[in-house]
Each structure stands twice: as structure tokens, then as C-alpha cells.
Amino acid sequence: MSALTDDTLPTSPRAVRDEMIVFAAMAVLLAMVPATGIYPFFVMQALCFALLACAFNLLIGYGGLLSFGHAMFLGTAGYCTAHALKVWGATPELGILVGVAGAAALSVVTGFISIRRQGIYFSMITLALSQLLFFIYLQAPFTHGEDGIQGIPQGYLFGIFNLAKPTVLYYVVLAGFLGGFLLIYRTINSPFGEVLKSIRENEQRAISLGYKTDQYKLLAFILSGTIAGFAGSLKVFVAQNASLTDVHWTMSGEIVLMTLVGGLGTVFGPVVGAFVIIAMQQYLAGFGQWVTVIQGVIFVACVLTFRRGVIGEIAHYFRRSL
Amino acid sequence: MQALYAQLLVGLINGSFYALLSLGLAVIFGMLNIINFAHGALYMMGAFCAYFLLNLAGIGYWPALIIAPIVVGIFGMILERTMLQWLSGLDHLYGLLLTFGIALIVQGVFQNYFGSSGLPYAIPDELKGGMNLGFMFLPIYRGWVVVFSLVVCLATWFLIEKTRLGANLRAATENPTLVRAFGINVPRMITLTYGLGVGLAALAGVLSAPINQVRPLMGADLIIVVFAVVVIGGMGSIMGSIITGFALGVIEGLTKYFYPEASNTVVFVLMVLVLLVKPTGLTGRAA
Numbered sequence: 001m002s003a004l005t006d007d008t009l010p011t012s013p014r015a016v017r018d019e020m021i022v023f024a025a026m027a028v029l030l031a032m033v034p035a036t037g038i039y040p041f042f043v044m045q046a047l048c049f050a051l052l053a054c055a056f057n058l059l060i061g062y063g064g065l066l067s068f069g070h071a072m073f074l075g076t077a078g079y080c081t082a083h084a085l086k087v088w089g090a091t092p093e094l095g096i097l098v099g100v101a102g103a104a105a106l107s108v109v110t111g112f113i114s115i116r117r118q119g120i121y122f123s124m125i126t127l128a129l130s131q132l133l134f135f136i137y138l139q140a141p142f143t144h145g146e147d148g149i150q151g152i153p154q155g156y157l158f159g160i161f162n163l164a165k166p167t168v169l170y171y172v173v174l175a176g177f178l179g180g181f182l183l184i185y186r187t188i189n190s191p192f193g194e195v196l197k198s199i200r201e202n203e204q205r206a207i208s209l210g211y212k213t214d215q216y217k218l219l220a221f222i223l224s225g226t227i228a229g230f231a232g233s234l235k236v237f238v239a240q241n242a243s244l245t246d247v248h249w250t251m252s253g254e255i256v257l258m259t260l261v262g263g264l265g266t267v268f269g270p271v272v273g274a275f276v277i278i279a280m281q282q283y284l285a286g287f288g289q290w291v292t293v294i295q296g297v298i299f300v301a302c303v304l305t306f307r308r309g310v311i312g313e314i315a316h317y318f319r320r321s322l
Numbered sequence: 323m324q325a326l327y328a329q330l331l332v333g334l335i336n337g338s339f340y341a342l343l344s345l346g347l348a349v350i351f352g353m354l355n356i357i358n359f360a361h362g363a364l365y366m367m368g369a370f371c372a373y374f375l376l377n378l379a380g381i382g383y384w385p386a387l388i389i390a391p392i393v394v395g396i397f398g399m400i401l402e403r404t405m406l407q408w409l410s411g412l413d414h415l416y417g418l419l420l421t422f423g424i425a426l427i428v429q430g431v432f433q434n435y436f437g438s439s440g441l442p443y444a445i446p447d448e449l450k451g452g453m454n455l456g457f458m459f460l461p462i463y464r465g466w467v468v469v470f471s472l473v474v475c476l477a478t479w480f481l482i483e484k485t486r487l488g489a490n491l492r493a494a495t496e497n498p499t500l501v502r503a504f505g506i507n508v509p510r511m512i513t514l515t516y517g518l519g520v521g522l523a524a525l526a527g528v529l530s531a532p533i534n535q536v537r538p539l540m541g542a543d544l545i546i547v548v549f550a551v552v553v554i555g556g557m558g559s560i561m562g563s564i565i566t567g568f569a570l571g572v573i574e575g576l577t578k579y580f581y582p583e584a585s586n587t588v589v590f591v592l593m594v595l596v597l598l599v600k601p602t603g604l605t606g607r608a609a
Contacts, residue, residue, distance in 0.1 A: 066415045113594055116601040117553070120357045120414045124549040125597065131546045132590035139583060249546060253422060260419065292430035299423025303416050304408060 015321045016189070019267055022322060023185075026271070030174055040170045041238065046278040047177040048235040053258040053270030054184050055227035061265030062188050063220045064200030065115075068123045069130030070228055070255045072110070075137065075247030077103040077229030082149040082242035083142055092157045096233040103229020104222065106133075111221035115214060118203070127249060134247045148243030152236060163237055176234050180227050185267060187223060196220055250292075257295055260302050263309025268322055272310050326579045327458035333575015334568065335464055335533065338471030339365075341567025342526040343548045345478055346519035348557040352495045353515040356406060356417030361548070362541025363428040364520050367394050368527025369536045370432065373443055383446035383532075390528045391521035398520030402513050425542075432538035440535030467529050474525065475564045478518075482560055491515065550593040556603030566604060 033043050052074055059065045081099030084090040090098065114125040137143045144150075154163035163169045187193050198206045199213050206213050236242055245251060254277060262273025277295075284291050302309065308316055315322040343361055350358045358364075371390035375381040381389065401424060409416050449463040482488035491511060494501040498508045527541070534540060555566030570589050578585040596604065 060415075066418070068418075113597050116597050120351075120418060121553055123415065123418055124357065124553050125593070127546055128550040128553065128590050128593055131543075131550075132587050132594075135586040135590075138586075253426070256419065256422075289430045289433040292433070293427050296423045296426030296428075296430060299426065300405065300420055303420040303423065304405060307412075307416070 018320050019185070019322065022268060023181075026268070027178055030177075031171075034167050034170055040166045042278070042282060044170055044173045044238045045235070046275045047173050048231050048238060049255075049258060049278055050271040050274035051177045051180045051231040051234070052228050053255055053262070053274045054181055055224045055231065056255050057259045057264065057266075057270045058184050058187065058227070059220060059224045060259065062193060062200060063196045063217060065217065065221070066123045066256070067114075067126040067221075067224070067252075068249070068256065069110070069126035069128075069252050070225075071247050071249065071251035072130035072133045073103045073107060073225045073228035074232035074235070074251065074255075075242070075244075076106050076133065077232030078236050078242035078246050079137065079143050079149065081233040081236045082152050085155065085236070086149060086152050087142075091159070092155045092163060092237065095155075095236070096230070099233030099236070100226060100229050103232065104226040107222045107225025107229070111218045111225065115217045115221060127252065130247065130252060131249060134244065134249070137244060137247055143242075143244070146244065148241055150241050152240045152242070154237050154240065169237060173234050173238060176230065180230055181271075184227065188267070192216070192219070254295070257299060257302075259309075261298060261309055263312030263315075264307075266309065266311040266315060266322055269309050269311035276310070324458055326576075329575045329579040330572060331458075331460070331464055331468075331575070332578065333572045334468045335571070336574060337568035337571020338468055339526045339530060339544065339567075340548055340551050340571050341475050341564045342471055342522050342529075343544070344551045344555065344563045344567050345475055345560065346522040347548065347552055348560060348563045349478070349482070349522075350516055350519040351557050353491065353512050354402075354406060354410075354417070355414060356409065356421065357414070357549075358516075358519065359418055359421035359545065360401070360424040360428065361421075361520075361523050362543075362545030363425040364394055364398060364541070365523040365527040365530075365544065366432065366536075366538060366541040367397065367428065368524025369443070369531040369540060370436075370527075371524065372528045372531050373441055373536045376443065383528075387525070387528055391524040394524035394527075395517040395521035399513050399517040402516040406516065407509065407512070425545075429538055429542060436538050438537065438539060440537045440540075443531040443536055445532040463532060467533070471526070471529065472568075474522070475567075478522065479560045479564065547589050550589045553593050554589075554596045554603060558603075562604065 030043070030047070034040055052070070055073075056067060056070045059067050077099035080102035081095045084098040085092070085095040110126070110129050114122055114129065117125055138145055154169065156162055157172055161168050161172060163172060188196075195206065195211055195216050198209075199211070199216060203213055232246065235246075258273035258277045259270045260273065261269075261276055262271065263269030280294070281291060284294065287294075306313070311322050343365060347358055347361055350356060350361075368390045371393050372383070372386040375386045375389060376383075405420060405424075406417065409420060445463045449466050452459050452461040453465075454460075480488075482491060490501065490506055494506065494508050494511055502508045523541075530540070551567055551570050552563070554570065555562045557563070570592065573592065574585060574588055577588040584591070
């Protein structure tokens with residue numbers, strides 16, 4: 001039924017071995033970044049978005065639910081973490097905990113509302129909910145409206161790691177990314193993930209087999225929103241601010257774009273897509289609104305000619321699942 | 323009380339735009355199975371089209387009311403023929419993603435040339451001034467927008483529900499293969515339907531130009547509210563879209579008077595309430 005999945009092969013020992021090799025290569029490459037002289041800020045930012053896109057992909061790629069409001073988890077966790085760090089003077093680990101808890105609470109509420117409808121309505125509902133939140137944050141005093149929360153102190157993680165040092169911060173963000181990635185990987189290969197895929201393929205049949213599909217979808221939504229929130233909390237330490245752009249619908253669109261470019265429903269696609277899109281924004285920063293136009297063109301081109309995305313095409317070529 | 327009536331009028335005007343846009347979305351969804359994310363961008367193009375006609379060709383408001391929807395409608399039909407038609411048979415979400423991309427392109431191009439500020443568009447001479455109704459002062463142009471939108475909405479309803487063309491259209495929505503077997507050119511009908519929906523959006527854009535100014539992002543936030551309207555009303559019924567559109571506009575207007583802080587969010591909050599009480603929407607079938 002779903003067009004997403006023509007090429008998804010069943011999980012086999014070989015697929016798992018391939019994925020482990022690619023994961024190890026990715027981890028080693030990313031760990032070497034500080035030694036290469038590449039601007040670490042760029043890679044850290046890309047890692048946060050990569051984790052965010054992976055969380056989004058958990059819903060669309062494995063649950064068949066296209067959320068057009070995932071920026072709300074990014075922004076909410078960002079605001080919570082920033083507020084805890086700056087106003088309460090919390091330690092970094094506590095700040096992250098507050099941010100993740102905020103995103104988790106939000107995902108419980110928004111998930112409960114949005115999974116009541118399917119397909120295209122689900123997308124419109126998540127978009128509307130994130131717009132509702134945008135207006136709330138625009139008016140709420142603690143977000144400082146248009147200015148956002150600026151100059152957030154980074155502090156010492158667990159009292160030892162000085163996050164103000166770029167290299168230390170880099171490895172903390174990398175560890176967070178790899179941890180989140182493995183959690184998602186474990187989820188999609190668990191029995192829970194298998195049920196989720198069956199719901200994506202044919203929800204009616206899953207119901208007839210006795211699965212309470214609403215509960216599975218809600219749990220997937222909460223997991224996705226919470227991990228997206230974790231990415232948002234990490235991003236606060238990198239950017240040292242939390243602002244309205246992180247809650248805006250354009251951000252939700254970018255998350256969708258990253259995943260689409262890399263490959264919907266692929267394990268590594270969202271990571272590749274996030275690096276591609278962030279790099280593009282970096283290099284085209286001087287072109288003003290043309291960046292929006294180019295993003296639109298990529299959307300159109302991907303949907304019309306390149307629906308598998310980068311990783312999806314590679315996997316298709318080698319007849320593997322990645 | 324003057325302020326209350328004024329806000330009610332603003333609400334009715336916004337409701338007119340919600341109705342025209344959600345009506346177009348519903349018609350397009352019925353035939354193409356696509357949620358047209360570009361609807362807000364095409365609404366904006368309608369307003370810009372009127373602006374260009376006036377400032378480049380000296381063509382005024384009244385001809386623009388006809389020309390702009392046709393021009394933008396043709397643009398929409400080209401989009402449908404060159405891109406959207408390739409998506410038939412694919413998952414719905416690709417239509418949403420493609421039209422989102424189109425919206426980004428259109429809005430980005432206009433932003434490059436016109437920035438984000440508003441361009442003025444004068445109210446036509448015939449509709450300037452206002453009437454004193456005794457209980458309130460009614461600017462004639464605003465009254466015109468409400469009445470004219472209502473007429474267009476009802477005409478569209480009549481076209482789809484009561485004419486032979488509409489009957490063919492509804493039949494093609496239910497079962498395109500069978501309708502083709504009767505010798506009706508369904509692909510052409512789909513293209514024309516998309517043109518009709520887009521034309522309605524462009525018409526709303528022309529109507530709003532003298533009120534809201536002409537801005538590249540005028541449709542971007544509006545379309546999200548219209549999505550919420552569509553979720554509340556459901557897309558199963560044409561009349562349902564019209565009534566929901568106007569009703570939500572009025573509720574928004576009332577909110578502006580009684581509790582202005584919530585005027586941006588009231589439609590979304592209502593959407594949440596409707597989803598909790600009646601998940602299929604007020605008039606819609608399950609989807």
C-alpha cells in the first residue's frame with residue numbers, strides 16, 4: 001500500500017552486519033573530525049539536526065506518519081534547557097534532562113491529539129499544533145519573544161567536562177548523537193519496530209491481528225518527540241541560544257527535507273541528508289532568500305525523480321537495506 | 323459595542339478567505355487526492371497579479387477580479403500537467419511534499435524581488451467610503467468582500483452539487499476508471515478542477531489586496547490556519563467547508579474582542595477540542 005517501501009528488504013543477519021559496519025565507519029570518521037581542522041561548530045550543528053531527522057524518520061519511515069510539526073520538539077526542548085541553564089543556573093546534565101522532559105511531556109499531549117486522524121490529516125494536525133505552540137512562545141514571557149534566550153552558559157557536564165571548549169563539546173555532542181542513533185536503531189529492529197512497520201504497511205490488518213495500533217503509534221510518536229527534544233537540548237549548547245526560528249514551520253519543513261534527501265525509511269539517510277542540507281545552507285548563506293527557492297527546488301526534484309533519496313538509491317543499487 | 327461589531331466584520335472577512343481557500347482545498351483533494359500546500363502561495367500570486375495589472379498595465383480592480391484568477395488558474399493547471407499528475411497512485415504524502423516545495427519556490431522568488439514588506443493596493447473608487455448602519459459604520463469595501471465571497475462560495479457549491487458537470491466531477495471522484503469508460507476525459511477534468519481550486523485562491527488574494535496589502539508571505543501563515551479549518555470541518559462536504567470557514571472567522575473575530583491574546587491561537591485550540599470530541603471532524607467522513 002505504501003509507496004515508501006517497495007525496496008525495503010526484511011531484516012537479515014547480513015543487513016544487520018552491513019549496518020554495523022557502516023555505523024562503525026561513521027563513528028570513526030566523526031570521531032576524527034577535530035583532528036582534521038574542519039570547523040567543529042558546523043559538524044556539531046549538523047549532528048544535532050541529523051539526530052533530529054533520525055527521530056523524525058522513525059515516525060515517517062517506520063510508522064508511515066508524516067509529522068509536519070517536529071520543530072515544536074526542537075524548540076520546546078531548546079527553550080526548557082536554555083531557561084534551566086540561564087535562569088535557574090542548572091548544571092548541563094540537569095538542563096538536558098529538563099529539556100528532554102519538556103519535549104516528552106509535549107509529545108504525550110500532541111501525540112494523543114494527532115494520532116486520532118491518519119494520513120494527510122495527521123500532517124495537517126501536527127503542523128497546526130506546532131503553529132499553536134509558535135504563537136504561545138511568541139507571547140510567553142519566559143521565551144523573550146522575538147529576541148529569544150541569548151548568551152546561555154555552557155558549564156561543566158557532570159562537573160568534569162568543560163563544554164566551553166569546542167573539542168570537549170564536540171565529543172559530548174557526538175556521544176549524544178551516537179547514543180540517540182543507536183536507540184532509534186534498536187527500536188526499529190525490535191518486535192515493537194516490526195509491529196510499527198506492519199501498521200505502516202496495512203493498519204487494518206494489524207488491527208485484525210489484535211494489535212492496538214493506536215497505542216503503538218502513540219508510543220512511536222512519544223519516542224520520536226523525546227529524541228527530537230534531546231537533539232534540541234544538545235543544540236542549545238552548540239548555538240548558545242534558543243529562538244523562535246526553532247519552532248517555526250520552516251524548520252519543520254527543513255527536517256522533512258533532510259530526511260527526504262537522505263532517504264525516507266533508511267537507517268543512515270537522515271544523517272546524510274542533514275549534512276547535505278546544513279552544508280548547503282552554510283555555503284549559500286550569502287544568497288538570501290534564494291536558499292528558500294533552492295530548498296523548494298530540491299523538494300520538487302526529490303519527489304519527482306529521486307524518491308528513494310541518496311542512501312535509498314545506494315541501497316537499491318547494491319540490493320541491500322541501509 | 324462599536325468595537326465588537328467592527329471585530330465581527332473583520333471576522334466575517336477572514337471567514338470569507340477561510341471559506342474560499344478551504345473550499346478550493348476540498349475540491350482539489352476530492353479529485354487529486356492531494357493536499358495543496360501551495361494554496362497560500364497561489365493566493366498570494368492572485369494578489370500580486372492584481373498589483374501588477376494595476377501598476378504595469380493600468381488595469382484596475384474590476385478586470386483584475388476576473389483576469390487574476392484566470393492567470394493564476396492557468397499557472398496552476400501548468401503545475402498540475404507538468405508535476406502533480408505524475409504523483410497519481412503514490413502515497414498522499416508526496417503530494418503534500420511536492421506542493422510544499424512549490425510554495426517555497428514561489429514565496430522565495432517573490433521575497434527576493436519584493437522583500438517582506440507590504441505593497442499598497444487602493445480600494446476601487448466605486449467601493450470607497452462607508453455607510454452608517456445606525457449601530458455601526460460599515461466600510462463599503464469590507465461589506466462587498468463578505469457578500470461577494472458568499473456568492474462565489476454558493477455558486478461553486480451549486481456548480482458541484484447541482485449541475486451535470488458537477489455530477490460528472492463527483493462521479494470521477496468516486497470511481498475515475500468507470501467514469502472514463504463512459505467517455506469522459508478524466509485527466510482533463512482533474513486539470514480543470516485544480517485550475518478551479520487555484521482560481522478560487524487567487525480570487526481570495528485579489529479580494530484581500532486592498533485590505534491586507536500585498537505581501538510575499540501573506541499566504542504562508544494563512545494556509546496553516548486554513549489547514550486547521552479543514553481538519554475541523556472535514557473535506558467531505560462543500561457546504562461544510564463554506565459554513566466552517568465563515569463560522570471560524572466569526573469566532574476568531576469575537577475572540578479578538580473578548581480576549582485578544584488568544585486571537586492567533588483560537589482556531590488551533592478549537593481544532594484540538596474538535597479532535598478530542600469528534601475525531602472525524604464536524605462534517606467529514608472518516609479518512
